[in-house]
Amino acid sequence: MAVNEFPLRKFVAPEFIFGMDARTLAGRYAKNFGGRKVLVVTDPGVRTAGWSSQVTASLEESGIDHVTFYGVTSNPKAEEVAAGAALYRREGCNAIVAVGGGSPMDCAKGIGIVSTNHGDIVDFEGVDRVEQSTPPLICIPTTAGSAADVSQFAIITDSVRQTKIAIISKMIVPDVALIDPVTTTSLSSDLTAQTALDALCHGIESYVSTAHSAITDLYAIQAIRAISSNLLPTLSDPGNLAFRGRLMLASLEAGLAFSNASLGLVHAMAHSLGGMNDAPHGECNALLLPHVIDFNFPAVPERYARIAEALGVATGDMAANDILAALHSRLSCLLHAAGIHRPLGNLGISRDEIPALAGKAMDDPCIFTNPRQPSREEIEAIYERAF
Amino acid sequence: MSGPSEETRTWESEREKIIGLGERSLRKTYYPELQQKLDELERFRALIDQSNDCIFLLHVQSSRFIDVNESACRELSLTRQELLNTRLDQIFPDEAVSRSMESLANGLEQGWERDTITTSIRRKSGEELPVEMTIRVVTFQKELYGVAVVRDITERRRAEKVLLENSRMLRDMELAKQIQLSLLPTAPPEIPGVTLAGYCLPATHVGGDYYHFSQRDHLVDLAVADVSGHSIGAALMTAEARAVLRAQLATGSSAGQVLTAMNDILNEDLGRSELFITIFCASFNTKCRTLTYANAGHSPPLLYRQRGNACHWLDADGMILGIRENVIFEERQLQMESGDLLLLYTDGITEADDGSGQLFGNERLCKIMRSCHKESPQTIIDSILLKVAAFSGTIPLEDDVTMVVMKVE
Numbered sequence: 001m002a003v004n005e006f007p008l009r010k011f012v013a014p015e016f017i018f019g020m021d022a023r024t025l026a027g028r029y030a031k032n033f034g035g036r037k038v039l040v041v042t043d044p045g046v047r048t049a050g051w052s053s054q055v056t057a058s059l060e061e062s063g064i065d066h067v068t069f070y071g072v073t074s075n076p077k078a079e080e081v082a083a084g085a086a087l088y089r090r091e092g093c094n095a096i097v098a099v100g101g102g103s104p105m106d107c108a109k110g111i112g113i114v115s116t117n118h119g120d121i122v123d124f125e126g127v128d129r130v131e132q133s134t135p136p137l138i139c140i141p142t143t144a145g146s147a148a149d150v151s152q153f154a155i156i157t158d159s160v161r162q163t164k165i166a167i168i169s170k171m172i173v174p175d176v177a178l179i180d181p182v183t184t185t186s187l188s189s190d191l192t193a194q195t196a197l198d199a200l201c202h203g204i205e206s207y208v209s210t211a212h213s214a215i216t217d218l219y220a221i222q223a224i225r226a227i228s229s230n231l232l233p234t235l236s237d238p239g240n241l242a243f244r245g246r247l248m249l250a251s252l253e254a255g256l257a258f259s260n261a262s263l264g265l266v267h268a269m270a271h272s273l274g275g276m277n278d279a280p281h282g283e284c285n286a287l288l289l290p291h292v293i294d295f296n297f298p299a300v301p302e303r304y305a306r307i308a309e310a311l312g313v314a315t316g317d318m319a320a321n322d323i324l325a326a327l328h329s330r331l332s333c334l335l336h337a338a339g340i341h342r343p344l345g346n347l348g349i350s351r352d353e354i355p356a357l358a359g360k361a362m363d364d365p366c367i368f369t370n371p372r373q374p375s376r377e378e379i380e381a382i383y384e385r386a387f
Numbered sequence: 388m389s390g391p392s393e394e395t396r397t398w399e400s401e402r403e404k405i406i407g408l409g410e411r412s413l414r415k416t417y418y419p420e421l422q423q424k425l426d427e428l429e430r431f432r433a434l435i436d437q438s439n440d441c442i443f444l445l446h447v448q449s450s451r452f453i454d455v456n457e458s459a460c461r462e463l464s465l466t467r468q469e470l471l472n473t474r475l476d477q478i479f480p481d482e483a484v485s486r487s488m489e490s491l492a493n494g495l496e497q498g499w500e501r502d503t504i505t506t507s508i509r510r511k512s513g514e515e516l517p518v519e520m521t522i523r524v525v526t527f528q529k530e531l532y533g534v535a536v537v538r539d540i541t542e543r544r545r546a547e548k549v550l551l552e553n554s555r556m557l558r559d560m561e562l563a564k565q566i567q568l569s570l571l572p573t574a575p576p577e578i579p580g581v582t583l584a585g586y587c588l589p590a591t592h593v594g595g596d597y598y599h600f601s602q603r604d605h606l607v608d609l610a611v612a613d614v615s616g617h618s619i620g621a622a623l624m625t626a627e628a629r630a631v632l633r634a635q636l637a638t639g640s641s642a643g644q645v646l647t648a649m650n651d652i653l654n655e656d657l658g659r660s661e662l663f664i665t666i667f668c669a670s671f672n673t674k675c676r677t678l679t680y681a682n683a684g685h686s687p688p689l690l691y692r693q694r695g696n697a698c699h700w701l702d703a704d705g706m707i708l709g710i711r712e713n714v715i716f717e718e719r720q721l722q723m724e725s726g727d728l729l730l731l732y733t734d735g736i737t738e739a740d741d742g743s744g745q746l747f748g749n750e751r752l753c754k755i756m757r758s759c760h761k762e763s764p765q766t767i768i769d770s771i772l773l774k775v776a777a778f779s780g781t782i783p784l785e786d787d788v789t790m791v792v793m794k795v796e
Contacts, residue, residue, distance in 0.1 A: 010407030012414055036528065127404040128411040133420060168405060170414045211406045262405045368401040373394070 009213035011260050012170050014150055016177035018252060020241070023140050023180040026055045026097055027062030033136035033175060035095035037065040039088045041108040043072040046100040049186035051142050055099050067091045072100070072107045075157045075164070075274050075281065081110035081121040088115045088135075095136040098174075101195065102146025102155075102281065105139050109154035109172045112137050122158050125165040127365060130172060139174040142183040144247040145195025145282055147202060147255020149177035157275055164275035166365045173259070179252055181245035189235050193338040194282030196234070196247055200227045201270075201285040202254035206261040208296060208303050209369040213261060220257035224310040226250035232337055264370035265361070266292045269379065272360040279347040286340045287347075290331050291385045297324045299372035344386045354383045440536050441508075447491045447524070447531035450475055462539060464511045478508050483520065491524050491533045500524075508537060517544050560592035560619075567593050567622055570629055575764075576602050580673035580796050583607070584764035586772070587789040594787035595621035595662075596733050597629055601636065605674045608636050611731040611791055612666035613685065624662050628653060628708075632668075642668040643681040643705075643718030650683065650708045650716075657709030664708040667701075667731055676723045676795060681716040683708050686734050689749070691756040693726035698753035701729075728760055728767070729793040735786035736771065739779040747778050764792035 017025060030038050038059055042052040047070055059066045069084045088096070088111055098108035110121045112134030117124065124130055139149030148154070154167040187195070203223035206216055227250045234243040269292070270284035297304050301320045308315050308327040311334070315323050335341060349357075358379040361367065367374075374382075403409060435442055441459035443452055455470050463470060463478065476484045483506035490502040501523045507515045520537045567589070575583035585598050595614030600607065612628055614621040631652050635645040645668050657663060667688055669680035680688075684707030687700040704717040723729070730752070739747040755774055759767050768790050775788070 008406070008408055010412070012407065127401060128409050128413075131411075133415045133417050170407060170412055173414060175415070211402055260407070262402075365401060365405065368398045369405060373398060 007213075009211070009215070009260070011213065011215050012152060012173055013256055013259070014174045014177055016150060016179055016252065018179040018249065020182060020245075021180060022178040023051065023055060023099075023183060024058050025178050026138060026140060027058035027060070027064060029138050029176050029178070030059055030064050030095055030097060030136075031062045033095055033138070035059075035064050035136060037067065037091060037093045038095045038097050039084070039091065039093040039108075039111065040066050040068040040097050040099060041072060041084060041104045041111060042068060042070060042099040043074075043101075043104050044070055046104065046142050049142070049183075051140070051183050051186070052099045055097060055140060059097070066097075067093065069111075072104045074101075074103050075155075075278050076103045076107035076110070077157045077159050078110075078121050079159065080107055081114060081156060084108075084111040085114040093135070095138070097138045097140065098149075099140045099142065101141065101143035101191075102148045102198075105141065105146065105148035105174075106154040106156060108137060108139070109134070109148070109167070109174075110156050113154075113167070113172065121156055121167075122165055124167050124169075127168045128170075129167065130169040133171060137172075137174040138176050138178065140178045140180065140183065141248075141251070143187060143191065143195040144181075144184050144244070144251040145198040147199065147251050147259070149174055149179065150252060150255040151259035153259065155271060155281075157278075162276050163360050164271040164364075166271065168262075168365055177252075179248060181241060181248040184244045184248055185239060185241065187238075189238060190339065191282075192234060192238065192247075193231070193340055194280050194286070195251070196227055196231045196282075197286040197289075197335065197338065197340060198282035199223060199247075199251040199254040200231075201266050201289055202258040202263065203227065203250075204289065204293075204307055205263040205266055205366075206254070206257040207307055208300050208371045209258075209261040209264055210371055211261045211369045212257075216257040216261040219253040220261070221306060221310050223250045223254035223257060224307055226253070228311045228334065231334065235338060262369040263366040264292070265296065265367055265372075265374060265379070265382075268361040268364035268367040268370070269357070269382065271364050271366065272357045273344075273347070273349065275360065276353060276357060277348045279349075283340055283342075284347070286335050286338075287342075287344055288382070288386055290328050290335075291382045293327060293331070294324070294385075295374065295378065295382055296370065296372050303371075344383070349387075351384070351387060354380050357383055440538050441518075443533075443535040443537065445475070445491070445533040445535060447488075447533055450488060453532065459537070462510070462516065462537075463508065479520075480506055480509075482506075487520070487522055487533065487535070490522060491531065505540070517541055563619065563622060564589065564592040567625070570626060571598065572600055575600060576607075578602050578607055578673060580676075581607055581671065582764050582794045582796065583609075583791070584768050585789075585791045586768045587787070589617065589787045590735070590785055591617050593617065593619060593622035595625055596735070596787035596789035597625045598731065598789050598791045599629070599632060600791060600793075601633075603636070603639070603670075605672060607671040607673060607793065608669070609671065609729070609731060609791055609793060610666060610668045611685065611688075611733060611789055612664055613733045613787070613789070615663045617787060620660050621662060624653075624657065624660065624664070627656065628664055628666070632666075641681075641718060642670055642679050643716040646681050646683050646705060646708070646716040647714060650706075650714050651712055653708055654710075654712050662709060666708060669729070669731075671723070671729075671793065671795075676725075677720055678723050678729065679718060679720045681705055681718045683714075683716060686732060686737060688732070689728075689730040689752060689756060690721070690723075691728040691730070691753075691760055692724070693760060694724060696757055696760075698749075698756055700749065723795045725795055726760070727795045728756060728764075729791075729795075730756065730767075731791040732771075733787060733789040735788035736775055736790065738786065739775045739788075741778055742780060747775055751778070764794050767792050 098105040116132045141149045203220045207220035230246040273284045313326045436457035442456040444454040503521045597612045599610040614624045665685035666683045667685040682703040683705045687702040690699040703719045
């Protein structure tokens, strides 16, 4: 008798340290990993906030040489990876510390891949394409959202093809994540909202993913619950470290869930959008989420019911359609209250681009674990509704 | 019902990989790479250990050995661990240590790349080994290291010494040759009634051949001698024999008396040096054209008589010099006529071989005499040399070659 309850599942997570001032352990870890010269990958915003200099100070305390690469923009580009890898080689580095949000962390993963596997980062697009182990990578996230610090994903923009490529490999799971809520206190409310909603999408998409498991479900539901109850309080009291910490923890949980269960149509469509117009990733996700739920709901209504409950909807003995309506409305309220309410059209996208966007979304690996397999026309229809 | 579409199958396989069930789904691990590097290191180690040179890696600041190869351990008769615990000055002489450390300390700043020192290393037993040491400075992880490649130059030294000795010897031998040649008569004396020519060529630098001609009133003294071997010893003995010969001739002794006296005087020296001399000695009276001769075991000289156009071999009883004392040498006398030729020679002529074991021999010599008897003695000598060289095919000849030709006018 086949036992469908236990399909094969793998769970991979890096060592992570969560808590106040975890960032100060960078030097110790770099030293323990055999680091001699560290490439610090960060971006100008993080530098201005002062987090990268605190990390380099920690490296110096441990007697470790370092050189910093600042040339990362949001939605990091393949050429930024190449420039970082060139600096890594030129300076004779042997370890990488990423300080920042998803962009510096994904860029750092790319630099690691190119420095040991050579070639162009776009050559590694897809699943399990990274052959050689990358240098030790320490991630210090400064946003509560991307969870790139615990994930097997790196999303890099190929500016030539104007598309985001996903690199999915257990090889690029960082060696340690130093997750320090303090670093999120410098986030603007826009970024706080965008990144938290990205984490919310991670939770929701991994929960309904066809690759979900009992373990990822635990993290996903907990993340949804925590973001639902802490996002608005954080936005109204940005300096509150308790709220910040809870969002950071939720981001970690969502990350552990999606890194192993993967994502779905929201991320596939959002990557397509971000590749074409460099729009903020979290915002793209948030704007697409309700429409994708409308499409996916019939495939896994019970799972969406659990999500609705985690978001605070008392589903009781509601009919499936009512649950969908309640979920939809709850999400709209949350997005609106968080300040995410522009239609897609305002992100600089024109309707003419929809067929091309849909085409790229069809090729994105995130789509493979979506609970419902969409046709191209169905994806186009979802983009239409989001406009 | 049809099976799943291709798109669905792609979805399925991609989903499996994302879950982590793909063949290549692997967490980061450095172990395979480490294993590969270790294998490489092991191969490299074998390479270093198999080198004939001793290789030392020295940590400059502590002046301790960090690594050494097997050759170093072998040359110094120490185990690896013993060698790693050995101080620099326990192996190298003080001046080599101070020069190396100075080079290493200043090397990098001065753009110096390597230094080569000829020094020695001390084995555990105290034995010193001459070596050439090349030191390079290298930096690993900000630490200065010296790589010293030490080569045993015992063999090279030995070869150099041998080469030097050989060249010295060669120079000495050349000098000896010049001296020996100067002991020969410079030019034949001008004597009414006879024409003379002489020739002597040692096969190596110095030889054991000697010839002599001189004049006493109306007597022409002739001699040709061959000391066994071509060694320096033979050359020295030749010189001694020459002196005795000249002294005896000066006393007015006859050929037989001269040989008897020479044997008595030289016997002891010859015995001690295990050498022998064959010598033919003759006096020609230009007035009455009589030739008086005696022979101590030398190749019988050739007498060519124009009358009859025939060769005769002049033999007389006598033992070679250096066998025993108190030897009496038979003395013979014959009458020569105008146009007759006397050829004294050493066995370098008649025993020249053509490579197949055939010797030049008396007959060929006689044939030359018969065809060339009208020529001057010098021309006759030249003809003989040409024929002998053509016969043996080797120039220079393998044995000393000496000839004296006297023609009666």
